[in-house]
Amino acid sequence: MKVLMFGWEFPPKIYGGLAVASYGITKGLSLQGDVETTFCMPKPCGDEEKFLKIINMSQVPVAWRDVQYDNIKNRFVGHTAEDYYRFRDHIYADFNYMQGLDDMGCMGFAGGYPGNLHDEINNFSIIAGVLARSEQFDLIHAHDWLTFPAGVHAKMVSGKPLCIHVHATDFDRSRGKVNPTVYSIEKNGMDHADCIMCVSELTRQTVINQYHQDPRKCVAMHNAVYPLSEEYRNIVPKKIPNEKVVTYLGRITMQKGPEYFIEAAKLVLQRTQNVRFCFAGSGDMMNAMIELAARYGIADKCHFPGFQRGRQVYECYKNSDVFVMPSVSEPFGIAPLEAMQCGCPSIISKQSGCGEILTNVLKVDYWDIHAMADAIYSLCTNEGFHKYIAEEGLKEVDQITWEKVGWRIRQCYDQLLAKGWFDNEEYLRNYIK
Template identity: 60%
Template sequence: MKALMFGWEFPPHILGGLGTASYGLTKGMALQPDMEITFVIPKPLGDEDKSFLQLIGACNTPVVWKNVHRDHVQNRIGNCMDIQLYYDLRDHIYSDFSYCYTDDLGCIEFSGRYPDNLLEEINNYSIVAGVMARTIKFDIVHSHDWLTYPAGIHAKFITNKPLVIHVHATDFDRSRGSVNPVVYGIEKDGMDNADHIITVSNLTRDIVIEKYHQNPSKVTTVHNAVEPMNAEVAAVKFQKNTKTKIITFLGRITMQKGPEYFVEAAAKVLRKKSNVRFVMAGNGDMMDQMIRLVAQRNISDRFHFTGFMKGIEVYKMLKSSDVYVMPSVSEPFGISPLEAMQCGVPSIISKQSGCAEILEKTIKIDYWDIEAIADAMYSITTYPSMAEYLRVEGKNEVDRITWEKAADKVRNIYDKIV
């Protein structure tokens, strides 16, 4: 089985959970002996793990024919992809794209992020997908999240191969209901043209069926999982301060993640006990607002903002924490609580998160219930037996949630529609 996957992020260069999920799922699928995956992202940097798949950059796929020597191609993109593939792709340019701005290799430039001209990059990504679909041999197209749906649709109609779209989030999650009509249109078009839709939770599945008017028989939930700790992560040790407890929020500081509820709950806890420090790790459009809110609640001396973290930094932060809190307003899944529990950190998650569907050894609260969040924080940091139970049982539970099991469910979907 050969899959052509379109994604937007891939570790180690990630800006959120999409890249983490893409890596975990593809690594799990690669364990299937007959599975071959070609994974496309806008802009690889060459240090990605390519040991279990073929990784291609849209920025390295020519759309304008250039007569360039192999040595030059090798120097420019040899660390990112097989240069013979560059020439194979060049021979399958299907239209005159000379109106596009291209580099010396005839390739369109991509930021590899979420720039102001994101819609233009999504369209260019779809153009590049046409060249790839005419060159690469595959049995199925798999598009991860709305940014890649147009590319998946293009590849499907060129080859008449079935299309699976993977809904990691919808604009209803990101906007608290104030949906961007352009984004909604792209999401709806992807779902309408898909042969099957994978959602990361039943919460997201319900949104896809009700808000995007999809046939329930076409939509399957495959919950995310967590990647086992590698040796570097497992070796990270922290001697926790027995006198001062650390409670951590780790994620994008945006409306969807409910950071204000974390701050308000922190203020309530600090009225009862002073030996607690709070960490908000991440960045986002509500960062300044949260800094002001912390100052207004007069808790700045017990509150820390670390900025964006990734890779080993995340695990260092988690292993130094006594409690992890995810008060998300609408969370399609939420991998970070699994990572925290994997590190033996007692966790508090909102009932409005997809991971709440599969996690039992954690405390679940409504995101808006500040009193309940504060009570849970206080209890875990006050009663050692409660913290120990959540630490041990939570880790045992998460260790059984593997990407290999999720990959098997995806493969069953492939087998049914190919």
């Protein structure tokens, strides 16, 4: 089975959870043994793992150029010069009017989330038309709203089934203050999709109720975690004597509810001074949170180390006694699973999708700062309780693997290609919940 997959992020360049999920899903699919994934992204760095084919959308031509092989053969990151010439044969319109074309007739991408993001999304979808004409594939899989237009275009060109993967909706990102442009892109992708994979039942219900999608084509497809590498397993924790560390790790932005973490921290510090609070991450609310901590007189107990990546993330988990994810709306949330892998008990909001598959965590409403403070205080002061949650959580998360997710996605692909999606009673019974 050959899958043409569109994504915006992929490790080692990680801007958020989308890169982590894209890696996990493609790795899980590769472990099925008979799935070949071609992953198309705006601007790979060249250090991506080689278990799948990467197509660099910055080096797919949309305008014909007479270039010599010897002059370009060493310029490619991702696909090859041979691929370039094959793509060039499938340019379907005259795009010479477009701004920013290089000497190979390609449109460059900044990578990440630049100020002209909507222009890049549109350019990405134009290039998808070239790939849909030149690649051999059985179905299309598009991740998140940024690549939905590319997925729709590829479907229109090829007639192949389209699966879209909803990692979050604008209802999650905006606390309900939806951007109408983003909403229209999301809804158009969903309307054209043959299958909509949602990272949780929480997200599935949003897709059904807010985007008016047929429940029969919407599937809850929870995320997972990779096993810890030996490097990360061997990290030696650096604990502070006689003090506990409570950590928030993620974007410091409205969706993640950082202000509730500050409020809970204030309540905990009224009961004990032997706790420090770590805000690991960056975001548009970071300065506001620093000011709020100062206003509450707890700035000396709050630390803001900034954005963490790679080994830093796991050092942060290992050095923490409690992890808290107070998200207002979290479609899934991989961070608590990563913390649990490191033996760090997690407290999550009841508004988090990962809570649907996790038992050995503490769950509170994001707005209930007293319950959150009680949970933090209990884990920081009751050693027996802390040990139990840490040990049972580790056992639980070890069973949540990307290989299992890959198997489930493969089952969905099979149903999609069999064209019996809505009529297969066994499928509806086992997978649509």
